[in-house]
Amino acid sequence: MRERLIYGLGAIAAVLLARNLYSIFMQLPDEASQGMIYRIIFFHVPAAITAMLCAGVSCFTSVGYLLTKSLKYDAISVSVTEVGLAFLAANLVTGSIWGRIIWGIWWTWDARLTSALVCWLLYAGYLMLRRAIEEPTARARISAVFNIFAFVDVPIVIFSIKWWRTQHPQPVFWGGGSIDPAMYLTAALNLVALILLAVVLALIRLRQEEVQREIDSIRRYAHAV
Amino acid sequence: MNAVAAEGVWKFYGDYPALRDVILHAEPGACLALIGRNGAGKTTLLRIIGGFSKAGRGQVRIFGNDPRETGTRRRVGWIGHGISVYDELSALENLTLFGRLYNLTDPHKSAMEWLERTGLDRVKDGLVREFSRGMRQRLAVARAFLHQPSVLLLDEPFTALDDRAIAVLQRLLREALAEGRTVVMSTHQLREALELATHVALLNRGKIAFHGERTAQMVADPGWVYAHYDEA
Amino acid sequence: MDFFRQTLVIARKDLRAELRTKEAINASLAFALVILVLFSFAFDPLEEQTREMSGGLLWIVFAFAGTLVLNRSFAREVPNDCLDALVAAPISGAALFMGKALANFVLVISVELVSLPVFGIFYNVHWTSQIWSLLLVLALGTWGLTVIGTIFSALTVNIRLRELMAPLLVYPMLIPALMSAMKLTMDLIAGKPLGGENEVWLRLLVAFDVIFTALSLVLLETVLVG
Numbered sequence: 114m115r116e117r118l119i120y121g122l123g124a125i126a127a128v129l130l131a132r133n134l135y136s137i138f139m140q141l142p143d144e145a146s147q148g149m150i151y152r153i154i155f156f157h158v159p160a161a162i163t164a165m166l167c168a169g170v171s172c173f174t175s176v177g178y179l180l181t182k183s184l185k186y187d188a189i190s191v192s193v194t195e196v197g198l199a200f201l202a203a204n205l206v207t208g209s210i211w212g213r214i215i216w217g218i219w220w221t222w223d224a225r226l227t228s229a230l231v232c233w234l235l236y237a238g239y240l241m242l243r244r245a246i247e248e249p250t251a252r253a254r255i256s257a258v259f260n261i262f263a264f265v266d267v268p269i270v271i272f273s274i275k276w277w278r279t280q281h282p283q284p285v286f287w288g289g290g291s292i293d294p295a296m297y298l299t300a301a302l303n304l305v306a307l308i309l310l311a312v313v314l315a316l317i318r319l320r321q322e323e324v325q326r327e328i329d330s331i332r333r334y335a336h337a338v
Numbered sequence: 339m340n341a342v343a344a345e346g347v348w349k350f351y352g353d354y355p356a357l358r359d360v361i362l363h364a365e366p367g368a369c370l371a372l373i374g375r376n377g378a379g380k381t382t383l384l385r386i387i388g389g390f391s392k393a394g395r396g397q398v399r400i401f402g403n404d405p406r407e408t409g410t411r412r413r414v415g416w417i418g419h420g421i422s423v424y425d426e427l428s429a430l431e432n433l434t435l436f437g438r439l440y441n442l443t444d445p446h447k448s449a450m451e452w453l454e455r456t457g458l459d460r461v462k463d464g465l466v467r468e469f470s471r472g473m474r475q476r477l478a479v480a481r482a483f484l485h486q487p488s489v490l491l492l493d494e495p496f497t498a499l500d501d502r503a504i505a506v507l508q509r510l511l512r513e514a515l516a517e518g519r520t521v522v523m524s525t526h527q528l529r530e531a532l533e534l535a536t537h538v539a540l541l542n543r544g545k546i547a548f549h550g551e552r553t554a555q556m557v558a559d560p561g562w563v564y565a566h567y568d569e570a
Numbered sequence: 571m572d573f574f575r576q577t578l579v580i581a582r583k584d585l586r587a588e589l590r591t592k593e594a595i596n597a598s599l600a601f602a603l604v605i606l607v608l609f610s611f612a613f614d615p616l617e618e619q620t621r622e623m624s625g626g627l628l629w630i631v632f633a634f635a636g637t638l639v640l641n642r643s644f645a646r647e648v649p650n651d652c653l654d655a656l657v658a659a660p661i662s663g664a665a666l667f668m669g670k671a672l673a674n675f676v677l678v679i680s681v682e683l684v685s686l687p688v689f690g691i692f693y694n695v696h697w698t699s700q701i702w703s704l705l706l707v708l709a710l711g712t713w714g715l716t717v718i719g720t721i722f723s724a725l726t727v728n729i730r731l732r733e734l735m736a737p738l739l740v741y742p743m744l745i746p747a748l749m750s751a752m753k754l755t756m757d758l759i760a761g762k763p764l765g766g767e768n769e770v771w772l773r774l775l776v777a778f779d780v781i782f783t784a785l786s787l788v789l790l791e792t793v794l795v796g
Contacts (some may be wrong), residue, residue, distance in 0.1 A: 233744055234742040238739045241738065242726075242735060245726075245729045246730075260791060261785070262785065265781060274749075277749055
């Protein structure tokens with residue numbers, strides 16, 4: 114049943130993405146000051162929003178694990194975090210490319226990019242922490258607590274970096290950041306497509322995590338006999 | 339009411355059940371010897387009883403209460419694999435520390451008393467890291483008995499003890515049992531354990547294979563329980 | 571109250587054990603001095619620009635040197651299985667956390683107070699002009715550092731590669747607190763008083779401290795027992 118869900122959602126996501134790509138490259142005109150490159154915003158921003166949603170779900174399931182002790186929640190937590198981390202990386206890369214084209218430099222310490230980088234480091238820490246714990250129940254518990262700390266830190270990080278940057282002005286990134294209403298639809302649809310893509314990837318990862326757990330327990334049985 | 343009761347306890351490591359539906363009890367004043375092979379789950383079970391980890395399913399009760407409750411913890415004494423005393427502190431400092439943690443009325447006096455009872459009064463100001471192995475073990479015993487616990491949980495207490503420490507521990511356990519305290523100990527050393535035990539429980543791969551009173555036959559032939567109840 | 575009494579018992583125990591060996595505090599102090607010297611090669615201490623940002627450099631020194639002390643917090647309970655004895659004892663997780671955090675705070679701030687005059691000399695910085703405000707910032711920033719360091723020491727106590735993992739996890743979490751402390755310190759050294767423009771940083775630092783202290787008090791028991 115889950116496989117059908119994966120294929121189904123994947124198909125919808127693929128269709129949406131195809132439609133959006135067509136729309137983005139064929140139909141919409143070049144932006145006034147930035148030219149071709151502005152189209153990257155249709156991926157850059159939704160990627161960040163998707164990553165943030167993943168962080169939220171991950172924290173929710175971490176709390177869920179601590180309350181119920183059911184490893185299902187832990188599996189969702191790690192799957193969603195990995196997918197979110199990938200999308201956040203996409204956000205960083207697209208942001209970097211944009212900066213290179215517009216400003217000629219690969220990285221500006223722009224508030225949003227810096228926050229994204231710090232959040233990426235936080236959640237990469239979550240994955241590294243899991244790597245270091247072998248026993249599944251302890252791993253779930255420890256990483257769940259870490260996840261809560263990380264998630265609580267995210268808004269504090271975003272606010273503090275934003276405030277730091279307003280006091281140390283850098284080249285403003287988006288040049289205003291207003292999107293023509295005609296593009297709203299495409300942007301929103303791309304967000305939906307990316308979210309669906311995230312769900313599909315998370316489900317695949319989730320399946321892998323569950324299989325891994327089965328293998329682990331079979332291995333323990335084998336050792337015990 | 340049972341001093342210690344495990345009711346349908348399961349413990350999972352991931353999906354693997356290390357303990358399966360364990361039902362166990364010890365009445366006040368009993369000495370329960372928990373035996374079983376390596377990997378059977380003795381330490382796992384004992385640590386759940388002691389409140390160091392939580393059961394995946396089922397529950398443990400000490401005098402009817404959760405082991406993690408503060409009041410319950412005050413009545414439980416624990417000797418695990420490590421000595422659980424600080425190398426950088428002296429014997430007296432260690433016991434006074436634990437006396438304070440356990441809210442004793444006169445931590446210093448209790449500490450001195452137990453140093454005497456374990457034969458460590460002459461080295462009370464020595465740092466633990468300078469102690470011999472036997473002395474460290476006797477200090478561990480003093481730490482566990484210091485707050486007069488009603489329930490003593492011992493994880494393989496006779497392993498790696500020298501003869502003097504074994505004698506001290508056996509004497510103290512006999513005195514404790516005479517005072518009506520309850521002892522649950524996991525052990526490989528069947529002979530020493532069966533001398534003191536009133537009840538025996540055999541754990542085999544996470545399940546209780548035998549749980550009953552100690553018989554004369556068991557004392558005479560310590561391997562008897564294994565022979566009759568343990569699966570290959 | 572039981573909580574305060576138990577907190578003090580734990581704090582005294584940690585301080586006594588550490589002061590007897592002085593392992594962590596010596597290493598921390600030596601590390602702080604070494605970094606201060608290293609920075610002098612990277613940034614010319616005589617340049618005006620360096621003096622302006624020296625407040626920021628100072629907190630990097632404090633964060634790195636402090637982590638040495640903070641990692642030991644729960645790591646010191648591992649030999650001899652002392653952690654078992656603490657978990658078994660009838661003290662609340664909150665008291666255990668607070669006791670350790672207090673002891674850590676005293677140790678880290680001692681290292682900082684020794685490093686401060688050295689820093690002043692090496693970088694020709696006048697830090698005494700607004701001494702009470704600076705001490706306040708020092709205390710608030712160090713408490714944030716201490717809280718995160720202590721709870722993460724507990725998180726990683728039974729983990730492989732503990733010494734590598736704990737710092738890796740701690741620094742990203744500390745960024746808001748370090749940022750605030752850096753900004754406030756730089757302003758104070760430059761002669762600007764607290765309040766007005768930098769009040770937001772002070773509030774951020776206090777908020778950070780309060781939120782993560784509360785979170786740690788509540789979650790320590792879960793971390794250690796489940």
